[in-house]
Amino acid sequence: MxxxxxxxxxxxxxxxxxxxxxxxxxxxxxxxxxxxxxxxxxxxxxxxxxxxxxxxxxxxxxxxxxxxxxxxxxxxxxxxxxxxxxxxxxxxxxxxxxxxxxxxxxxxxxxxxxxxxxxxxxxxxxxxxxxxxxxxxxxxxxxxxxxxxxxxxxxxxxxxxxxxxxxxxxxxxxxxxxxxxxxxxxxxxxxxxxxxxxxxxxxxxLGPLASEKILDGKNQRGDGDVTDAVIWICDLRSSSTLADSMEMPAYLALLNQFFECLAEAVMEQDGEVLKFMGDGFLAIFPTESTSTIAEAAQRALDAALEGGKALKEHPSQARDLQYGVGIHHGAVMFGNIGATERLDFSVIGPAVNMTSRLQDLTKELGVQILVSTEIAEKVTVEWQKYPQQRIPGLKDAIDVYTPI
Structure with a gap:
C-alpha cells in the first residue's frame, strides 16, 4: 500500500x-x-x-x-x-x-x-x-x-x-x-x-476501388467516371436445376465454393469484383493507359484459367460445376446508378453488354472462356478462333476466341 x-x-x-x-x-x-x-x-x-x-x-x-x-x-x-x-x-x-x-x-x-x-x-x-x-x-x-x-x-x-x-x-x-x-x-x-x-x-x-470512390465523394446518383477496363463476367451453368435438386443450405455452400475459386482468382490478379449477380459475378481490371491493356488482359485471362483450375481441384462436388467466362475490353461508365433512395456502384455501357453476350456464347459454343478480338490481340497465347458470331444489338458479326 x-x-x-x-x-x-x-x-x-x-x-x-x-x-x-x-x-x-x-x-x-x-x-x-x-x-x-x-x-x-x-x-x-x-x-x-x-x-x-x-x-x-x-x-x-x-x-x-x-x-x-x-x-x-x-x-x-x-x-x-x-x-x-x-x-x-x-x-x-x-x-x-x-x-x-x-x-x-x-x-x-x-x-x-x-x-x-x-x-x-x-x-x-x-x-x-x-x-x-x-x-x-x-x-x-x-x-x-x-x-x-x-x-x-x-x-x-x-x-x-x-x-x-x-x-x-x-x-x-x-x-x-x-x-x-x-x-x-x-x-x-x-x-x-x-x-x-x-x-x-x-x-x-462493393470492392476496394468502388468504396474508395464513394468515400472520396462519388456518392450521388449519376456520379461517376468514364474509364477503360477489361471487363470480366462469369456465370454458373444449370444453377436452377441445382437449386431445385438440393437443400438450400447445401446449394448456398456450393455456390460459395464456386465464388471462392473464381472470385478469389480475380482478386489475386488485382481485379476488382464489383457485383455478385445470383449465380455469377462482374469484375473489372482497370486500364489507365494503352500500355496497361495487354497486362490487364493477361491478368484477366490468368484469373479465368487459375480460377478454373482451383475449381477443378476443389475437394467437393464443386469441382463438377460448369460455368462460362466472357472477357472484353472497352470504355465503361464507373459510378452510381439506381433509384433515388437505393443506389449501386457499378459499371455500365456497351462494353459491359458485349462481355455479357460473350459469356452467354460460352454455353452455345461449349467452352468455358470466350474473349473478344480486343483481348485476343493483346495476349500472346494460342487461340482457337470461331466462325463469326451474331450478337444481339450489333449490326455486324464478331470474332470470338478461346484459349487452347
Whole structure:
C-alpha cells in the first residue's frame, strides 16, 4: 500500500499532466487518427508522465465479415502489437481463459486484481506471465458504446486492461486517473472504429476501388467516371436445376465454393469484383493507359484459367460445376446508378453488354472462356478462333476466341 501522500506541487504537476493527455486525446479525435499509434502514445504518456505502466491492452469487436475482434497490446519500451483475430474456434478457446472474458460474462464495468497475491495470480494463465515480468497490479475497464446492456449484447465498446509494476500497485489517484482518461480514449477508439468499419463494410460489399470512390465523394446518383477496363463476367451453368435438386443450405455452400475459386482468382490478379449477380459475378481490371491493356488482359485471362483450375481441384462436388467466362475490353461508365433512395456502384455501357453476350456464347459454343478480338490481340497465347458470331444489338458479326 502506498502511504506517502504526494506534495501539493507534485499533485499540481500530476493534474497538469492529466489535462495535457486529455487535450492530446481530443486533438487525436479531430485529426487523421491511427488507433494503433494513438494507443501506443497514450500508453507512453501514462507511463512517463503519470505512473508506471508495464503493459496496456485494448480490444474491440469488429463489424467485419471475416474478423472477430482486434487487439492492441503495448509493453513498456516496446512497439504496440496489433492483431486482428479471425472468427475461429481456437481463438475463442484462448479468449475464454482470459480475465477480460470473465469480465464480460459477469457484466463488470471495472475489475482489479492485486498481483502480489498468489491466489489472484492463479486465477488466469496470463497473470503468471505478468507476475514473471514484475507486475504488481492489474485493472480492467469495460467501456460500452451507448446503453450498457445493448452494447454488451452487441459486443460494442472497448475493453481495456492496465498493468503496473509500481511498488504497492495502483494508488487511488492512479485509478481515478484511468477512470478519467480511459473513457476519453474509448471515445477516440469509437471514432476510429466507425471510420474503419465504414471502410471495411464498403470494401467487403462493393470492392476496394468502388468504396474508395464513394468515400472520396462519388456518392450521388449519376456520379461517376468514364474509364477503360477489361471487363470480366462469369456465370454458373444449370444453377436452377441445382437449386431445385438440393437443400438450400447445401446449394448456398456450393455456390460459395464456386465464388471462392473464381472470385478469389480475380482478386489475386488485382481485379476488382464489383457485383455478385445470383449465380455469377462482374469484375473489372482497370486500364489507365494503352500500355496497361495487354497486362490487364493477361491478368484477366490468368484469373479465368487459375480460377478454373482451383475449381477443378476443389475437394467437393464443386469441382463438377460448369460455368462460362466472357472477357472484353472497352470504355465503361464507373459510378452510381439506381433509384433515388437505393443506389449501386457499378459499371455500365456497351462494353459491359458485349462481355455479357460473350459469356452467354460460352454455353452455345461449349467452352468455358470466350474473349473478344480486343483481348485476343493483346495476349500472346494460342487461340482457337470461331466462325463469326451474331450478337444481339450489333449490326455486324464478331470474332470470338478461346484459349487452347
Amino acid at each position: 502506498n502511504l506517502l501522500k504526494p506534495s501539493a506541487s507534485d499533485q499540481a504537476l500530476f493534474e497538469k499532466n492529466i489535462k495535457s493527455t486529455e487535450q492530446w486525446l481530443t486533438q487525436q479525435m479531430l485529426g487523421e487518427m491511427k488507433l494503433t499509434e494513438t494507443f501506443s502514445e497514450f500508453s507512453k504518456q501514462i507511463d512517463q508522465n503519470l505512473f508506471p505502466l508495464l503493459r496496456s491492452h485494448v480490444t474491440m469487436r469488429q463489424l467485419h465479415p471475416f474478423i472477430d475482434h482486434t487487439d492492441h497490446t503495448c509493453y513498456r519500451d516496446g512497439e504496440v502489437n496489433t492483431n486482428s483475430q479471425p472468427r475461429a474456434e481456437a481463438e475463442r478457446l484462448i479468449w475464454t481463459r482470459s480475465p477480460l472474458y470473465y469480465m464480460v460474462e459477469k457484466s463488470l464495468p471495472e475489475m482489479r486484481f492485486d498481483l502480489t497475491d498468489s491466489k489472484n495470480v492463479k486465477l488466469f494463465p496470463i497473470f503468471s506471465d505478468f507476475k514473471e515480468m514484475g507486475a504488481t497490479d492489474y485493472i480492467a475497464f469495460l467501456t460500452p458504446f451507448g446503453n450498457f446492456d445493448t452494447a454488451l449484447k452487441r459486443s460494442d465498446g472497448v475493453i481495456s486492461s492496465w498493468v503496473t509494476d509500481k511498488a504497492g500497485g495502483f494508488t487511488e489517484d492512479d485509478k481515478e486517473t484511468l477512470r478519467r482518461l480511459v473513457p476519453l480514449f474509448a471515445a477516440a477508439a469509437r471514432i476510429s472504429k466507425r471510420e474503419e468499419t465504414l471502410t471495411d463494410i464498403l470494401g467487403a460489399y
